[in-house]
Amino acid sequence: MIQTENTVTKDLLAKAEKSVLFTARRPEVVMERGEGMYLWDTDGKAYLDFVGGWAVASLGHSPAALREALARQSSTLVHASPGYYNKPMIEFAELLTSVSGMDKAFFASSGAEANESAIKLARKHGAANLNEAYKIITLTNGFHGRTLATMSATGKAHWEKLFAPKVDGFVHVPLNDLDACFAAVTNDTCAIMLELIQGEGGVHEVDEAYLYGLRKICDMYGMLLIFDEIQTGLGRTGKLFAYEHYGIKPDVLTIGKGIGGGFPLSAMLTMEKYDLFEPGDQGGTYSGAPLAMAAGHAVLQELLMLDLAGNAMRQGGYLAAKLAELAGSHPITNIRGKGLLLAFDVPEGAAAALSAICLREGLLVNAPGPSTIRLVPPLIVAQRHIDDMVRILQGAFEQLKAAA
Numbered sequence: 315m316i317q318t319e320n321t322v323t324k325d326l327l328a329k330a331e332k333s334v335l336f337t338a339r340r341p342e343v344v345m346e347r348g349e350g351m352y353l354w355d356t357d358g359k360a361y362l363d364f365v366g367g368w369a370v371a372s373l374g375h376s377p378a379a380l381r382e383a384l385a386r387q388s389s390t391l392v393h394a395s396p397g398y399y400n401k402p403m404i405e406f407a408e409l410l411t412s413v414s415g416m417d418k419a420f421f422a423s424s425g426a427e428a429n430e431s432a433i434k435l436a437r438k439h440g441a442a443n444l445n446e447a448y449k450i451i452t453l454t455n456g457f458h459g460r461t462l463a464t465m466s467a468t469g470k471a472h473w474e475k476l477f478a479p480k481v482d483g484f485v486h487v488p489l490n491d492l493d494a495c496f497a498a499v500t501n502d503t504c505a506i507m508l509e510l511i512q513g514e515g516g517v518h519e520v521d522e523a524y525l526y527g528l529r530k531i532c533d534m535y536g537m538l539l540i541f542d543e544i545q546t547g548l549g550r551t552g553k554l555f556a557y558e559h560y561g562i563k564p565d566v567l568t569i570g571k572g573i574g575g576g577f578p579l580s581a582m583l584t585m586e587k588y589d590l591f592e593p594g595d596q597g598g599t600y601s602g603a604p605l606a607m608a609a610g611h612a613v614l615q616e617l618l619m620l621d622l623a624g625n626a627m628r629q630g631g632y633l634a635a636k637l638a639e640l641a642g643s644h645p646i647t648n649i650r651g652k653g654l655l656l657a658f659d660v661p662e663g664a665a666a667a668l669s670a671i672c673l674r675e676g677l678l679v680n681a682p683g684p685s686t687i688r689l690v691p692p693l694i695v696a697q698r699h700i701d702d703m704v705r706i707l708q709g710a711f712e713q714l715k716a717a718a
């Protein structure tokens with residue numbers, strides 16, 4: 315049932331229902347425009363955005379730095395061919411490797427592709443250096459993407475039977491259980507792959523001692539340690555990369571989401587000694603394409619120049635403190651996360667209703683589970699946005715209580 319009175323929106327929603335393949339339950343709004351911390355729909359209604367395009371809009375919506383870089387690059391060269399180097403590819407790879415502490419970059423368009431690349435590299439390493447080992451240990455409740463291999467790597471219980479048969483070679487162990495990980499290692503294991511904060515899984519963090527243990531296991535057996543920083547990377551947690559919080563470096567690092575600031579872009583980064591692919595092993599039509607490279611370069615430069623990782627740390631602290639204050643009078647528990655990757659729990663089953671009320675009141679928040687609200691706003695967020703957000707959230711809790 316389409317509820318809006320706006321005939322343009324009504325017409326668009328009817329067309330969407332007819333022609334867009336159903337893959338997700340979407341609310342009856344059509345987003346039209348974005349600027350900074352806000353999105354506007356086709357009714358002209360503004361939304362304060364604490365979803366940030368799923369942790370993508372690192373510089374906010376339609377930032378000038380990204381728009382200008384795309385305009386400049388598109389008037390010079392949009393696409394050459396992955397078979398040739400191009401200037402933006404070389405410049406971006408140089409900047410990205412210098413700030414990440416990694417040696418080499420492979421570029422793709424989505425997080426899942428970057429993770430597929432990491433999985434392939436781990437298997438290549440296993441074949442070349444570990445006597446054909448191919449198994450990868452990943453974590454229960456983790457998330458690595460929606461291709462068949464990355465879904466197989468993902469440890470979501472309700473995906474277990476989906477799209478069977480799964481890609482073989484993934485062993486899932488619980489987060490922060492070092493004994494379980496150690497017990498899962500066999501002669502067939504070539505890598506351990508994990509998120510440092512499980513984002514889709516509800517914002518659950520690795521322990522430092524656990525991570526240190528994983529590093530030791532990998533070193534002991536010559537296995538690759540792969541950090542999926544698709545969600546935690548590029549300033550989101552208050553450091554440029556989440557691994558800097560722990561001082562433990564991976565052999566392979568994947569990034570996506572915030573690096574393109576909204577332009578589809580991801581990368582797999584690794585060390586010189588794992589530069590193992592041969593021609594034909596890995597690639598893609600859009601790998602390292604000039605437009606994406608110019609976008610990534612501009613986003614990263616702006617992130618560094620504005621110290622948005624520092625802003626994420628400061629504003630994340632402020633937001634967590636405001637939520638803790640709100641928890642004094644409303645059913646908010648278990649506030650957690652780092653920087654601007656935060657979550658809290660609400661009474662069982664209330665998350666979807668709360669996020670629907672927030673939407674109605676002009677605030678976007680995400681409910682990754684029935685009792686979890688996740689907050690991943692653009693990294694440009696300021697105190698005044700957080701104050702507005704908390705005010706709307708408070709009103710939403712009051713509406714929820716009144717409706718109960």
Ligand SMILES: Cc1ncc(COP(=O)(O)O)c(C=O)c1O
Nearest residue numbers: 424425426457458459513544545
């Ligand atoms: C940690 C992590 N890895 C991988 C992915 C997949 O990225 P994409 O949807 O761009 O393929 C996501 C997306 O949410 C993610 O959070």
